[in-house]
Every structure is written in C-alpha cells, then in structure tokens.
Amino acid sequence: MQVWLDNPARLLFLRTQMVAVKNLLYTYAGSKPMSFPDFQISSGEHALLLGDSGSGKTTLLHLLGGLLRGYTGSVQVDGAELARLSEKELDHLRGRKIGFVFQRNHLISVLTVKQNLLLAPYLAEVPPAGDRVEEVLNHLSLSHYKNQSVLKISQGQAQRVAIARAVLNKPSVILADEPTSALDDKNCERVINLLLQAACENNTTLLVATHDQRLKSVISKHIILHA
Amino acid sequence: MNLGILVWSYLKARPLNTALNIVLLSLGIAVMVVLLLFSRQLEEKIQSNARGIDLVVGAKGSPLQLILCTIFHIDFPTGNINLAEAEKIAKHRLVKRAIPMALGDSYQAYRIIGTNYNYPSLYNAELKSGQWFQNDLEVVLGANVASLTKFAVGDKFESAHGLSAGGHAHEEHQFTVVGILNNTGSVLDNLILTSVESVWKVHDLPVEAITDSTLKSMLVPSVAAGDSTKELTSLLLQYRSPMGAIQLPRYVNQQSKLQAASPAFETARLFTILGTGVEALMVLAYVLIVISALSIFIALYNSLKERRFDLAVMRTMGATRIKLVFTILTEGVSLTLLGSLAGVALGHGVVWVMAQVIEEVEKTGITGLIVYREEWIILAGSLLLGMLCALLPAWQAYRTDISKVLAGN
Known part of the structure; x- marks a missing residue:
C-alpha cells in the first residue's frame, strides 16, 4: 500500500493503465510479421498471457520489457511509449518499474541467495533500502538459506528467490515467463500465490505468460495469442 | 553489493583458473623484478666503486x-x-x-x-x-x-x-x-x-x-x-x-x-657481457607474461560464454551496458593487478632470500628491500594488460542481445 500512497497521481486515477498494447506488429528478420491483440491492464490488475508454443508469448513479454525494439504499433508501460525511450531510459525503466521472472530461474550462480537479491538495487542504481532484503527474504521463507549458494537450493526455492529478486525494487509491473512450468503441483501453487501476494502488497500489475493450465483458475483475465 | 564483491565472486567461482592466471603472470613479473633489482644495483655498485679511478x-x-x-x-x-x-x-x-x-x-x-x-x-x-x-x-x-x-x-x-x-x-x-x-x-x-x-x-x-x-x-x-x-x-x-x-x-x-x-671501458664491456644474459632472461619474462595474458584472455572469453545468461538477466534488472563492460574490464584488471603485485612481492622476496643465503650476494650489498620507479611502470603496465585482455570479452558483453539470449534456452 505504501508505494501507491506516496504517489499522489495514483490516488487520483486509482486504476490507471499500466500496460497498453495497440496494433502491435513485430517482425523477426527473415520471417512473417507477428501481430498481437490489443489489450490494456490497469495498475494492480493481473492477467494471464495464453497461447501455444510459438504463438509469441515470450516475444510479447520481451516487447513489453523493452528487450525487443523496432516494433510497429504502440506499446506503453506506465504511460511511456517504449519506442520513444533511449537505451538508457529503458535500462532505468527495467530497473525501477519492471520485474522479470523466468521459467528457468536465471539466478547468478556465483552469488548467494542474499547477494542475488542485493544485486537488484545495485544494478538498478536504487539506494538499497535498509531491511527491505530481510523483509522479502522473510516473506518468501528464504531467511534460512540466505547465505547459501544458489546452486545448492531446490528448484522451488530457486523460483522463490527469483520472485524475491523481481519484487525487491517494488516494481509497477512483473512480467513472468512460464514461472511455474518447471514446478510440481505443490510448488506451482506456492509460487503463484507468492507472486500474487507480493504483487498485491505493492499494487503491482502481474502479467504471466504460460501454457500451464493450473493457473487459469487463479487469474481470471486472459489474453489469448494465436500463432 | 558492489563491483568488488561481484567481480570477486566471479573470480572465486573458478579458483583454479584464477590461481593459474595469477601464478603465471606473477612468475613473469617476478623474473623481471629480480633482473631489475640485480642489474640496477650491480650497475650502481660498480659505478660507485669505480668512481674517482681513471x-x-x-x-x-x-x-x-x-x-x-x-x-x-x-x-x-x-x-x-x-x-x-x-x-x-x-x-x-x-x-x-x-x-x-x-x-x-x-x-x-x-x-x-x-x-x-x-x-x-x-x-x-x-x-x-x-x-x-x-x-x-x-x-x-x-x-x-x-x-x-x-x-x-x-x-x-x-x-x-x-x-x-x-x-x-x-x-x-x-x-x-x-x-x-x-x-x-x-x-x-x-x-x-x-x-x-x-x-x-x-x-x-x-x-x-x-x-x-x-x-x-x-x-x-x-x-x-x-x-x-x-x-x-x-x-x-x-x-x-x-x-x-x-x-x-x-x-x-x-x-x-x-x-x-680503463675502469669505464672495462665496466662498459662487462655490462655488455652481462647485458646479453639479462636480455635472454628478460625474453623469458616477456614470454611468461604473454602466455599469462593469453591465458587470462581465454579465461575471460570462455567464462563470458557461460555468462551470457547472467549478463542478459542483469540487463533485465536494469544494468546499463556500460556497467557490464566496466565489470568485465575490472575482472581482467583485477587478475593482472593481483598477478603483478604477487610477482613484485615474489621478486623482492627472492632477492632478499638470496642476499640472506648466498654470501657473494650479501657481500655485494644487493638488497631486496629497495623499490625502483620502474616497478610502478610494471604495475601500470599490468593494468593496461588486464584491460587489453578484457577488451574483446567486454565488447561482447556490450553487444549482448538480451532477448535472443533469454529466448535461446
């Protein structure tokens, strides 16, 4: 709640558009253009991005995160048209407004659990807030492993570390690419619940790209992509 | 978290490789330092001993x-x-x-x-x-x-x-x-x-x-x-x-x-004779340094291949390209700096031990406890060497296509 309370603009437009896509077309070199449906997601709202493999889920997430550029149409995140941002402004946006979670937890293998979390404010050049790391570690029941190498923890634990890292800087949007596909039912439920919980706390918009049927009942807004 | 911890963590993750690179470079630097200490002090002693005798x-x-x-x-x-x-x-x-x-x-x-x-x-x-x-x-x-x-x-x-x-x-x-x-x-x-x-x-x-x-x-x-x-x-x-x-x-x-x-003429002749030996050993030092530079380059280049995902993930976390380039350069420079510091210490140590153990060396008054200005040049040169070794890997880090790397798994 803190974050949107200290941002007066959000109080006035409680459900502003956080993510908006319109007439979006992207062409990989040497292949046919991919088109994407128009959609908007308000701040604090969650959505699932569904579709078969190859339907462009990952491409869309990369476009939303500014990792892919050179699209036609419009992609807006937190009111900013990504095509108009410079490389540096995009880095800034990714560091402060966007959190990424991937299928295979891309943790930095040479660092410990806690160091992986500390990396988020360091790379985004956000001043590390005193006990934010401990707070997130506690919340995701990771305190016990905080000084362990990330190579020595289980897949489920690693995915929790990835979530912790994504939410640490209190982003406006979390883009998750198949966050549960590699997990068993028990861990899947736990991970999606933690994601939702962490998102709710900071009024974060959650966009989950998946073909995992287990998530359909948890998030009601569905955006469906066709190959 | 800071640059130091990040770089050190990557170096620590490959202990054998890091140790090999440091040892290799330090040997080359040590040979250089020993030669410098010996020839310079010998020259000074010879000149001061022949002073005033025509x-x-x-x-x-x-x-x-x-x-x-x-x-x-x-x-x-x-x-x-x-x-x-x-x-x-x-x-x-x-x-x-x-x-x-x-x-x-x-x-x-x-x-x-x-x-x-x-x-x-x-x-x-x-x-x-x-x-x-x-x-x-x-x-x-x-x-x-x-x-x-x-x-x-x-x-x-x-x-x-x-x-x-x-x-x-x-x-x-x-x-x-x-x-x-x-x-x-x-x-x-x-x-x-x-x-x-x-x-x-x-x-x-x-x-x-x-x-x-x-x-x-x-x-x-x-x-x-x-x-x-x-x-x-x-x-x-x-x-x-x-x-x-x-x-x-x-x-x-x-x-x-x-x-x-004539002392001046004969000592000049002596230096030419000694100089050939010194030069031969100096070539050995250069060979060692070039090999270690190659080894550092290969280590950075290979580790960068394994780290493509790390670099892409760091970019998604908001890291700028310059920050990643700086990290890689720092890693190269840390390796060469550690190697040359170890080499300088080793060189002085060797001369010091020789002065303690070998009577002839002790008699000449050669000591390992003297620092010449050239050693700063060696240290500065090693920084440059580290940068050079890290340049290509850093350039690759700069050009990493985040989307491609992340989608490619």
Whole structure:
C-alpha cells in the first residue's frame, strides 16, 4: 500500500493503465510479421498471457520489457511509449518499474541467495533500502538459506528467490515467463500465490505468460495469442 | 553489493583458473623484478666503486681481470709490477694522484690490501672507531668484515696466504686491528686495509729503512726511490687533465711489462657481457607474461560464454551496458593487478632470500628491500594488460542481445 500512497497521481486515477498494447506488429528478420491483440491492464490488475508454443508469448513479454525494439504499433508501460525511450531510459525503466521472472530461474550462480537479491538495487542504481532484503527474504521463507549458494537450493526455492529478486525494487509491473512450468503441483501453487501476494502488497500489475493450465483458475483475465 | 564483491565472486567461482592466471603472470613479473633489482644495483655498485679511478696499471694480462681484481676485488691479480716502474708512471706529469696496491693475503676470504690513506679517501671512508694504520702489521677493517668476524679494536689475527679461504697461515706474523671503518656501501666494506710494508713483511721481504742520502719512494715513502727489488700488484691513477685519457694508456702500454686498463671501458664491456644474459632472461619474462595474458584472455572469453545468461538477466534488472563492460574490464584488471603485485612481492622476496643465503650476494650489498620507479611502470603496465585482455570479452558483453539470449534456452 505504501508505494501507491506516496504517489499522489495514483490516488487520483486509482486504476490507471499500466500496460497498453495497440496494433502491435513485430517482425523477426527473415520471417512473417507477428501481430498481437490489443489489450490494456490497469495498475494492480493481473492477467494471464495464453497461447501455444510459438504463438509469441515470450516475444510479447520481451516487447513489453523493452528487450525487443523496432516494433510497429504502440506499446506503453506506465504511460511511456517504449519506442520513444533511449537505451538508457529503458535500462532505468527495467530497473525501477519492471520485474522479470523466468521459467528457468536465471539466478547468478556465483552469488548467494542474499547477494542475488542485493544485486537488484545495485544494478538498478536504487539506494538499497535498509531491511527491505530481510523483509522479502522473510516473506518468501528464504531467511534460512540466505547465505547459501544458489546452486545448492531446490528448484522451488530457486523460483522463490527469483520472485524475491523481481519484487525487491517494488516494481509497477512483473512480467513472468512460464514461472511455474518447471514446478510440481505443490510448488506451482506456492509460487503463484507468492507472486500474487507480493504483487498485491505493492499494487503491482502481474502479467504471466504460460501454457500451464493450473493457473487459469487463479487469474481470471486472459489474453489469448494465436500463432 | 558492489563491483568488488561481484567481480570477486566471479573470480572465486573458478579458483583454479584464477590461481593459474595469477601464478603465471606473477612468475613473469617476478623474473623481471629480480633482473631489475640485480642489474640496477650491480650497475650502481660498480659505478660507485669505480668512481674517482681513471686508470688502473698492472701486470700484462686481461684488462678486465685487472679491473675486477683491483677495483671490485673479485678476480685474481694478473701478476706483480716493479715498484721502480710504477714510480715512473706515478711521476708522469698527467697523473694527479697514484695509489699503490699490494695484494697477497686474506683472512677468511676477506682480502688484505696493502695501500695508503688515499685509497679509503676515494670512498670518503671514515673511522667508526680506533685509528688509521701507522706501524707495520696494523690493519683497519671494513664495516662488513668487522661485523662478520666480530673483531674489535685491539684484536689480533693471522692472515692466510692467497686470496681465497683456506690458504697456508702466516703464523709468525700477527695483524692487529687498530681501527674499524664506517659503512660506505662500497667494496671497501669487505676489505682489510694495511700498509704496503705490512704485506711485504708478512711475505718476509725485509723492509729496509732508507738512509738520509737516498730519495724516498713517492708511493711507499719508507723505501728508497728507484728500489728495484720491491713489487706492487697495481697502481690506481687519477688524471690531472683529460689529456691523460689520451696519452697515459699508450704510455703505460709501451712499457714491456705493464698494461693500463680503463675502469669505464672495462665496466662498459662487462655490462655488455652481462647485458646479453639479462636480455635472454628478460625474453623469458616477456614470454611468461604473454602466455599469462593469453591465458587470462581465454579465461575471460570462455567464462563470458557461460555468462551470457547472467549478463542478459542483469540487463533485465536494469544494468546499463556500460556497467557490464566496466565489470568485465575490472575482472581482467583485477587478475593482472593481483598477478603483478604477487610477482613484485615474489621478486623482492627472492632477492632478499638470496642476499640472506648466498654470501657473494650479501657481500655485494644487493638488497631486496629497495623499490625502483620502474616497478610502478610494471604495475601500470599490468593494468593496461588486464584491460587489453578484457577488451574483446567486454565488447561482447556490450553487444549482448538480451532477448535472443533469454529466448535461446
């Protein structure tokens, strides 16, 4: 709640558009253009991005995160048209407004659990807030492993570390690419619940790209992509 | 989290590779530092020892040997020269000062030099205790000799015949220590000084007092001028004018039994001979450094392949390209800096140990505890080397296509 309370603009437009896509077309070199449906997601709202493999889920997430550029149409995140941002402004946006979670937890293998979390404010050049790391570690029941190498923890634990890292800087949007596909039912439920919980706390918009049927009942807004 | 922790974590994750690179580079740097310390100090010692001596006159033979023997006191004499002939040279109008030198005995491999007070004054030597030698068989000890033999003023010892340890002892004549010199940082520290007459006396060459009617020898005043029986080992000359350098060597070499050797010329020749060895070792050092640079480059390049995902993930977390480039460059520079620091320490350590263990090195006064300006150049060069090794990997990090790397798994 803190974050949107200290941002007066959000109080006035409680459900502003956080993510908006319109007439979006992207062409990989040497292949046919991919088109994407128009959609908007308000701040604090969650959505699932569904579709078969190859339907462009990952491409869309990369476009939303500014990792892919050179699209036609419009992609807006937190009111900013990504095509108009410079490389540096995009880095800034990714560091402060966007959190990424991937299928295979891309943790930095040479660092410990806690160091992986500390990396988020360091790379985004956000001043590390005193006990934010401990707070997130506690919340995701990771305190016990905080000084362990990330190579020595289980897949489920690693995915929790990835979530912790994504939410640490209190982003406006979390883009998750198949966050549960590699997990068993028990861990899947736990991970999606933690994601939702962490998102709710900071009024974060959650966009989950998946073909995992287990998530359909948890998030009601569905955006469906066709190959 | 900061740059240091991040870089150190990556280095620590490949301990063997990191250690290999550091050891490899440190060996190369250590060889360089040892060569630098040795050649530089040796050069300084040689130059300071030859200072003030323009020409050495001795018996015919190798001029280098004559210089090594009479200035640096490491080689053996080429033979003896007749006192009368030496006097003729000393009286030459272009000679400002002539210092006689008579070698023959030693004590525990420390040479006993028969000479006069002009010789220690060449090195600005001053007495630390006692007085100068005046009577026969009185000696003044160099600083190293006194500290290593633990002799004090008033102590007596027997000399041994010859210039190396273990010669036949001259039991019938005992030298008396009358003075000890201050440390001069020159060859004088390893010598025992006495009068020329003392050296003759030990070898049972009677020293005859001169009668009033005869002229005193200008080199050894107790002997009559023109004495044809007495002999010296060599004569150290100072020129009166630069003309001496042109005329005197030729004048000396015309005498059938004498030769003149120029310390400046012979030491330059010595440096050329030593220089070849130094250069050969320097090539070895360069080869080691180039190999280690290659090894560091390959290590960074390979680790970067494994780290493509890490780099892409870092970009998704908001890292700028410059930040990643800086991280990779820092990693390269850390490796070379650690390697060269270890190398400099190792080089100094090796020279220090040699000075402790090897007596010859200790005698020359070479120390490992001196730092030359060139070592800063070595350190700065290693920073540059690290940057160079990391340049290509850093450029690749700069160009990482985040989307492609993330989608490619």
